[in-house]
Amino acid sequence: MSTFTGNEIIHQYLRHNKKFPHVLCAGCGHGIVLGTLIRSIHALEIPKDDVVVVAGIGCSGRLAVYVDFNTIHTTHGRALSFATGIKMANPKLNVITIMGDGDALSIGGNHLIHAARRNIGVTALVLNNSIYGMTGGQSSPATPLGSTTMTNPYGQLDSNFDTVELARGAGANYVARGTVFHVNKLEKIMTEAIQRPGFSVVEAITPCHTQYGRKNKFKNPVEMYKWMKKTAISVERYAELPEDKRAGRLPIGVFVERNRPGFEESYAQLRSKLQAKGGK
Amino acid sequence: MPRRKKRKEIFALGNEAVVEGALLAGCSFFGGYPITPSSEIMEIMASRLPALEDGVFIQLEDEIASMGAVVGASLAGRKAMTATSGPGFSLMQENLGYAIMAEAPLVLVNVMRGGPSTGLPTCPAQGDVQQARWGTHGDHPIIVLSASNVQECLDMTITAFNMAEKYRTPVILLLDEVTSHTREKIELPNDGEYEVFSRTVPSMPPEWYKPYEETVRGVPPMPAIGSGYRFHVTGLTHDRNGFPTQRPEEVVELMDRIHRKIDQFFYDIQLVDEVQTDDAEVVVIAYGSVARSAELAVHQARENGVKAGLLKLKTLFPYPRRHTEKLLAHAKTLVVPEMNMGQMSREVKRVNMGQAAVRTINRVDGQIVTPAEILKVIMQG
Numbered sequence: 001m002s003t004f005t006g007n008e009i010i011h012q013y014l015r016h017n018k019k020f021p022h023v024l025c026a027g028c029g030h031g032i033v034l035g036t037l038i039r040s041i042h043a044l045e046i047p048k049d050d051v052v053v054v055a056g057i058g059c060s061g062r063l064a065v066y067v068d069f070n071t072i073h074t075t076h077g078r079a080l081s082f083a084t085g086i087k088m089a090n091p092k093l094n095v096i097t098i099m100g101d102g103d104a105l106s107i108g109g110n111h112l113i114h115a116a117r118r119n120i121g122v123t124a125l126v127l128n129n130s131i132y133g134m135t136g137g138q139s140s141p142a143t144p145l146g147s148t149t150m151t152n153p154y155g156q157l158d159s160n161f162d163t164v165e166l167a168r169g170a171g172a173n174y175v176a177r178g179t180v181f182h183v184n185k186l187e188k189i190m191t192e193a194i195q196r197p198g199f200s201v202v203e204a205i206t207p208c209h210t211q212y213g214r215k216n217k218f219k220n221p222v223e224m225y226k227w228m229k230k231t232a233i234s235v236e237r238y239a240e241l242p243e244d245k246r247a248g249r250l251p252i253g254v255f256v257e258r259n260r261p262g263f264e265e266s267y268a269q270l271r272s273k274l275q276a277k278g279g280k
Numbered sequence: 281m282p283r284r285k286k287r288k289e290i291f292a293l294g295n296e297a298v299v300e301g302a303l304l305a306g307c308s309f310f311g312g313y314p315i316t317p318s319s320e321i322m323e324i325m326a327s328r329l330p331a332l333e334d335g336v337f338i339q340l341e342d343e344i345a346s347m348g349a350v351v352g353a354s355l356a357g358r359k360a361m362t363a364t365s366g367p368g369f370s371l372m373q374e375n376l377g378y379a380i381m382a383e384a385p386l387v388l389v390n391v392m393r394g395g396p397s398t399g400l401p402t403c404p405a406q407g408d409v410q411q412a413r414w415g416t417h418g419d420h421p422i423i424v425l426s427a428s429n430v431q432e433c434l435d436m437t438i439t440a441f442n443m444a445e446k447y448r449t450p451v452i453l454l455l456d457e458v459t460s461h462t463r464e465k466i467e468l469p470n471d472g473e474y475e476v477f478s479r480t481v482p483s484m485p486p487e488w489y490k491p492y493e494e495t496v497r498g499v500p501p502m503p504a505i506g507s508g509y510r511f512h513v514t515g516l517t518h519d520r521n522g523f524p525t526q527r528p529e530e531v532v533e534l535m536d537r538i539h540r541k542i543d544q545f546f547y548d549i550q551l552v553d554e555v556q557t558d559d560a561e562v563v564v565i566a567y568g569s570v571a572r573s574a575e576l577a578v579h580q581a582r583e584n585g586v587k588a589g590l591l592k593l594k595t596l597f598p599y600p601r602r603h604t605e606k607l608l609a610h611a612k613t614l615v616v617p618e619m620n621m622g623q624m625s626r627e628v629k630r631v632n633m634g635q636a637a638v639r640t641i642n643r644v645d646g647q648i649v650t651p652a653e654i655l656k657v658i659m660q661g
């Protein structure tokens with residue numbers, strides 16, 4: 001491994017021919033997630049040519065443009081279906097999707113469920129900021145009950161999805177959650193997720209002060225980071241907490257670890273079997 | 281001249297012929313979701329592709345995902361296709377637009393059924409003609425082909441792949457239920473008898489490569505993802521490097537190029553067959569299974585002393601304007617029979633500009649247009 005650290009590593013992976021500055025607001029957590037992704041890929045020594053970043057639409061979707069991998073900015077909610085085609089077309093590639101919570105859980109919810117069920121060898125990052133950032137702060141399926149948004153001026157009435165439970169239930173091989181405050185832990189999770197066969201889901205809790213924080217009693221971005229620090233708790237410690245102490249806490253860590261072969265692997269096996277029989 | 285090897289003959293369904301054509305053209309990826317009357321294409325692909333060296337078949341959760349997967353596979357270097365019918369076609373439209381913008385070659389087969397909505401599931405119709413042209417949002421060129429018999433299902437599928445690859449664009453093959461569910465004897469071409477075109481890959485080193493560069497043909501070379509050329513692909517309006525732009529001159533340059541790459545090759549793209557049109561005073565303009573009824577009607581009309589002819593459209597869009605205009609020199613009447621309320625006769629009228637009388641025959645009751653119906657209108661002159 002190289003001796004580069006922090007920003008020096010990241011600089012090697014940014015696109016210098018792309019006009020900076022980037023589109024993200026000051027204090028946005030999306031850039032931190034991108035940083036952890038870059039450092040994980042660097043640590044795994046995966047060549048840039050072998051990485052495909054497939055992003056959806058939203059502030060999160062814009063991340064793909066800045067990094068020097070094969071990058072695809074798809075349609076809203078559909079990143080996983082593009083990724084499925086790419087992975088099946090060329091299973092040697094490391095295919096990583098970047099999706100917002102609206103992108104992954106609302107318009108793209110069906111694809112998330114079926115990517116998990118199919119166990120396609122893709123790593124799905126869900127950047128959960130509890131809101132639709134890019135379109136100006138409407139509520140998303142991850143907006144907590146009672147929160148105020150542009151489309152819920154009287155408070156969110158329906159409950160939010162738990163990304164981890166959803167992915168687990170649908171059959172993902174690896175499911176983990178981290179926050180952009182706990183960066184090292186997030187990086188470790190990301191590294192594991194990329195290495196894991198089959199479908200991996202990493203939910204990264206990230207603050208959107210501009211659209212969510214301002215309307216929900218967080219005076220500035222720093223308060224949102226402090227909130228993450230305070231509420232997050234490791235899944236192991238969470239498990240030991242008595243029921244009444246769990247409310248309001250956010251378990252982070254690894255929730256599901258399975259090693260079923262990815263769909264592309266099972267498919268390759270079928271293909272060799274058919275070919276051994278001389279085709280059909 | 282060397283004697284031509286005898287071609288293998290098979291008895292095939294239209295949908296089966298589509299699969300044969302696709303495989304001959306080099307298709308190695310199919311992603312889809314079942315819907316009548318297109319399902320046989322998917323079912324036959326499911327049994328054929330996994331047995332091929334790198335054939336991939338995948339049944340997706342819906343048509344939106346199917347189209348996404350096909351675009352992804354295309355970007356990763358595959359010749360990819362999907363097949364659907366009306367309601368599924370509607371769902372594919374957003375990602376179809378993406379494929380146009382990203383310039384991803386692919387083939388989308390739509391076996392039309394009656395509509396709107398779930399409409400008449402297994403009944404023949406031609407109601408998706410304008411959806412094929414304008415279904416996705418924005419201004420864009422598109423290539424739409426059709427076939428009127430089983431042999432043509434095979435031939436036009438090969439053509440569809442070739443045009444997709446040549447022009448870096450999605451190509452739609454519009455079939456109707458009669459054609460895709462007819463079983464007929466067809467000839468399979470021998471190896472080397474048909475042209476197979478594959479996209480041009482860049483020859484310059486990766487550092488020099490610009491994914492959306494201007495070229496003489498307007499078609500930039502296209503490397504497969506993962507082959508050493510790293511670039512950004514987006515549905516946003518982009519500059520030559522593929523990065524989003526809203527600068528008017530860059531927006532116009534991109535829009536001009538994606539139109540020009542189709543417009544300047546009309547002679548290659550606009551395919552028609554003509555039957556007795558040389559001196560025709562009444563010309564029937566038809567496509568799909570209706571063109572078969574029309575051909576019989578034209579022969580019957582000739583027997584009755586009427587100078588009738590048929591212009592069969594094998595390319596629906598870009599509309600074969602010059603072929604139509606040529607006929608207007610002697611045609612007094614154009615007859616446009618179709619299984620819709622007049623989706624193609626609009627195009628005919630646009631080109632005709634009041635020169636000949638245009639008579640339409642329209643059926644939307646899930647029934648075919650018969651030769652007798654067409655003959656009756658031809659005989660009116």
Ligand SMILES: Cc1ncc(C[n+]2csc(CCOP(=O)(O)OP(=O)(O)O)c2C)c(N)n1
Nearest residue numbers: 057058059060076100101102103132133134
């Ligand atoms: C089909 C479609 N519907 C709606 C939109 C508008 N849209 C753009 S981004 C977005 C939501 C983004 O929110 P999220 O996925 O949570 O990402 P964030 O911006 O918060 O990172 C929406 C609804 C779209 N682009 N396409």
Ligand code: SF4
Nearest residue numbers: 024025028059133208
């Ligand atoms: S709107 Fe929210 S999610 Fe989007 S860049 Fe700003 S802080 Fe980040």
